[in-house]
């Protein structure tokens with residue numbers, strides 16, 4: 001257990017919003033407050049996807065009215081969040097998309113919406129779902145995540161009371177669990193912020209860079225070397241897309257199942273630089289799989305490599321550590337007081353529910 005994780009538990013980075021979304025008198029107060037500024041601002045209940053940016057004040061006021069009505073009537077319970085989880089699980093599989101699942105790109109959405117956190121000033125993180133705003137959605141690192149946001153918007157339509165921050169992070173949780181990964185402790189409480197909360201470009205890692213850069217980026221979030229390696233194991237899932245990052249191909253032969261294959265392949269395969277017209281990346285001997293320069297840095301750096309070896313040899317250990325760090329990642333930037341529960345919840349997988 002990576003008990004010494006540096007992401008300090010219990011630190012509250014309050015940004016001045018005293019509300020628990022989805023219910024209670026705090027929420028109502030917040031809603032009414034927001035109604036007062038609806039003309040000028042963004043509203044956490046309204047459909048705040050990037051395409052809606054700049055909607056008329058009248059629409060915002062209408063959304064506010066609906067939200068006030070909803071909030072006075074409805075306080076979501078854990079069961080309600082489980083229903084959202086199930087609805088996300090329902091939209092994952094699609095044989096016409098990539099390797100047959102939206103799971104990997106939803107994991108990437110959850111990670112990119114959280115990994116903007118800066119522990120030095122408490123800005124960024126999953127709280128305000130600021131990737132809804134063009135100023136953040138257009139960051140190079142977020143290329144392609146419009147696909148994930150549009151897909152999960154179909155769930156938001158069914159459960160309009162959930163905040164985008166909660167929805168996107170729950171999307172990552174559901175995707176990992178449904179793709180046979182570990183349980184990811186999660187709890188709701190994020191609220192949707194405003195365009196002014198959007199983070200500057202450059203907070204997410206650059207795949208063409210190596211160990212020093214990874215440390216700069218992840219230490220800023222409050223993570224350590226151990227966490228960097230564990231979290232990178234998510235690259236067992238999904239693939240790179242030429243029209244998104246410029247890189248190309250999957251990391252493993254089972255990109256829709258969560259495994260420790262990223263580490264076993266990294267340790268045991270022979271990786272050579274691919275000769276092509278794209279950005280520098282490595283390929284395996286079958287020329288099917290790829291590694292990014294930043295992935296390869298994990299076996300070039302002695303400290304990182306220690307953990308790569310551990311995870312290549314022990315999938316259970318990887319699952320346990322990944323679960324802890326991913327759960328922490330998804331809570332970055334959220335004031336403790338906002339969470340509706342003092343402890344994270346374990347959401348049931350669809351498999352468990354059917355057995």
Ligand code: HEM
Nearest residue numbers: 104105107111205206207231234238239240241244245294
């Ligand atoms: C360590 C630094 C990291 C770098 C430099 C990096 C870089 C990238 C790049 C370039 C892509 C390809 C995007 C595309 O072309 O579609 C990608 C995809 C992905 N990343 Fe990372 N990543 C990092 C860490 C993480 C972490 C911490 C997670 C989650 C815990 C993660 C999860 C994913 C997933 C699941 C995909 C596949 C998305 C898809 O199939 O559409 N990555 N990453």
